[in-house]
Amino acid sequence: MSITRFEENRLHQVESKWKIIGNRGLFAGIMAFIVVWSLFPVYWMANNSLKGRLEQFSSIPTFYPHAPTLENYHRLFQEMGFLGTIGNSAMVAFVSSVLAVAFGSLAAYALSRYQFKGKQVLLAWILLTRIFPPVAFVIPLYSIMGNVGLLNTRIALILAYIVFNLPFAIWMLIGFFSEIPIEIEHSAQVDGASPFQVFRQIVLPLVAPGLAATAIFSFVMSWNEFMYAMIFIQSPDLVTVPVALSGLVTEYLVLWGPMSAGGILSTIPILVFVIFLQDYLIKGLTLGAVKG
């Protein structure tokens, strides 16, 4: 009896071992599929950007460039002034994100910590600007920018992006601020810190991951924004990356090579930005703040 029981157990163990391997295999398979699914377009873009025009249009697509060339990149920089375009995008996205996060953090802190009349209305109103599609604001913003003489300037784009990034930043940061135990702030107050010192020395360092996440989202949104950039900017030397790339679809032909090269290049600043901030992102700073 006991022996058969033992055998049974062994059988069971072997079976569950296979089951574990099977589960892991399945998991790995699904993960691999998701990774390929999302990265293949990027790969294809990189692949295309290194091909000559002839190879791009070969009837049997080549999965790697048989005659790799940097010609597309060369054209992009030499003929189309792409460096300036990236600079425009970077500047607009960076400034608008920094301002949105700076003002957003102050507003979110106040909204998360203080009780005042009309707080709910204010919160709803802030959210309202995000409920309408951006296109709804194009005409009013265009006429406002026109009236104050800001059309065809990068400042117009920065201001427009803040309009959208600020509410987002506020809503996102309220959550992060609310997670900080109020006792920590009380404690700092009792230790002699003024409200601003509490904010600057205790609260801000603790929401650093939230600030980083918000900054990344704002940056990506501004970086990829197309419609406002298209409408507010006319001079070729002021356009941003998405507009410049769309300009490669011309009346007679689509410049796939430079377009791919530009697409690849346009992902680099975002990667740099994310890598730069990821340290803050993954630091679970509030961990261990209070027991329990």
Next chain:
Amino acid sequence: MKITMKEVTMKFNDVTALDQLSVDFEPGNLISLLGPSGCGKSTTLFLLAGLHQPTAGEIYFGSQLMNQVRPENRGIGMVFQNYALYPHMTVQENIEFPLKIKKAPEKERARRAMDMAELVKIGELLKRKPRQLSGGQQQRVAIARALAGSPKLLLLDEPLSNLDARLRLETREEIRRIQRETGVTTIFVTHDQEEAMSISDKILIMNAGHQQQFCPPQEMYEKPANAFVAAFLGNPPINLMEAVCTDAGMPGIRLHTMEHAVPLTDVFREALPTGQRCQAGIRPEDWFVTNDTAHTAFTGKVIHKETIGRDTLIRIERDGVFVRALVQPQANILLGDSISLGVQSGKMKLFHIDTGKAYA
């Protein structure tokens, strides 16, 4: 520094958390604020810290009115229930924080932090982050930080509630030692009567926003001002039951359901006329087992018995009235036995039947 609260009232919207509290805390004392949750003890602490503004009344530190003084300017140290350490700072930076805010020179800060760390015996942990510490160590850091700024008043908000039983015992002795060494006036909030009894110079016991009694612990235990205080202090809890004054030749007191009375002590005679109903309070340790009917205050059947260490606790019942008594383990009492209990002389406490206020 002497702390004075004058008719301090605190309302949160419609809820009165604290009702006209008037009390003086003597300098250098360790005072416990004791009471069940929601009694207003933490509110009192937060009012002293300046984290709440009183609805009415005045708070003085020494002779200075503090109502309008912001928490950061009150010169206090505070330890929170969850310690509230700054997670992004090392232990040393945590302890130095009050000094850094005061812009103390760096060398002095480091020296002071070291002194404080040694006072609470965490000298070797200065470079760690709070999350790398155990609960007891975090608690010590919190105390060191609260003391670093040389506060005139130290406030402790249930600082032991997150520690395990053994550590709690050790830490409360530590708190008492540190308080004696530094001589800082300390106010300690707790809902644990044993904690309050063991370390305080005086206890302020509160219920539902009202002060119940303010006196040294032993006095409070022996002469509770009312039935609430009597019931709150002591473990196992006091037996409270209805009783009535009798006069069969001499004044006596008869417990509910009993036929005969025990003599009434002199101190109660004037306050309690014959026939007056009241609440009698007898602590479990104040009973004795007796065969003498003249001494018998209560007779009943033993329904429960437990021996823990040196004590034997029995529960006896008669007509729906239950009584807890601590008896000698040697006394050979079995479940189901019928036994008679007498009350040690002068140990019976009597309270007003409605208000619970103590007689005499």
